[in-house]
């Protein structure tokens with residue numbers, strides 16, 4: 001839509017429903033008609049689940065025909081409903097592009113942590129479960145398949161790398177995968193990768209056992225044969241930082257090293273300190289107004305919690321709409337894209353809104 005029409009539509013929605021979009025207004029009705037509908041997300045039905053290792057669960061999802069697809073190496077945000085709340089976590093797609101093209105299915109290999117809030121729920125899903133997924137995100141992908149490449153994965157960092165390797169149709173240059181994991185029994189997706197190595201002479205797979213081999217040994221191996229290669233790293237931050245430093249130290253151009261940064265790219269936007277770090281505001285909860293100092297570097301959800309309030313929330317990253325509430329007056333900034341709101345009454349998402357001017361918020 002042209003900017004003028006977009007503004008006109010937004011103002012129309014604000015006038016009619018006090019919201020910048022009518023979708024939220026009609027959400028309860030839409031969810032009755034289409035169970036599992038969430039604006040901006042796509043439905044995905046669980047087809048099967050299978051333990052790959054003692055703590056890595058492979059989910060196969062049949063995704064909506066409207067889902068626009070992915071580039072191998074990208075991740076999605078998976079959202080599920082639990083006890084009336086929506087919870088979301090990012091996961092890399094680990095399956096081949098061909099699986100999506102031929103069957104509209106994707107696979108996620110998820111590390112289940114018994115102490116976490118989200119991942120234990122995954123093992124309780126069944127084949128009637130309808131989940132939501134976001135569009136595929138991220139720019140970690142195999143850039144130049146015609147050049148020799150080295151992939152280095154540690155632990156669950158294998159997932160985006162497996163998607164890239166398993167999706168490759170035409171092998172044009174030698175490719176090595178170093179897969180670092182605590183014992184073969186903890187190597188998720190190993191059988192698919194071993195099969196690939198058996199049928200593709202240009203692909204070699206090497207396991208590095210982290211319980212017996214120090215990281216420096218793997219790094220020396222990689223560095224010894226690093227000339228004229230592209231590198232792709234995915235794993236824990238400290239492991240990637242060490243490996244990257246070893247590669248750059250041995251003369252590899254930093255531009256030839258790609259690495260995946262897990263997590264949602266949603267840092268709080270930095271406000272110029274000349275504008276002041278704090279603005280005043282009021283949170284109105286159960287009819288009682290509380291005067292507060294609002295930190296402009298933080299989301300309104302964080303601000304409210306720091307003042308002892310407990311607004312409703314789910315994902316904390318802007319996808320579940322559990323934290324929608326009324327802004328009575330003042331201006332906020334959308335953390336995801338920097339867009340500024342109007343100054344009047346409208347509904348906002350607390351978790352992705354930062355204060356810009358003095359605010360009155362009804363929780």
Ligand code: FES
Pocket residue numbers: 312313314315316317318319320321322323324349350351352
């Ligand atoms: S908590 Fe999910 S959108 Fe804010």
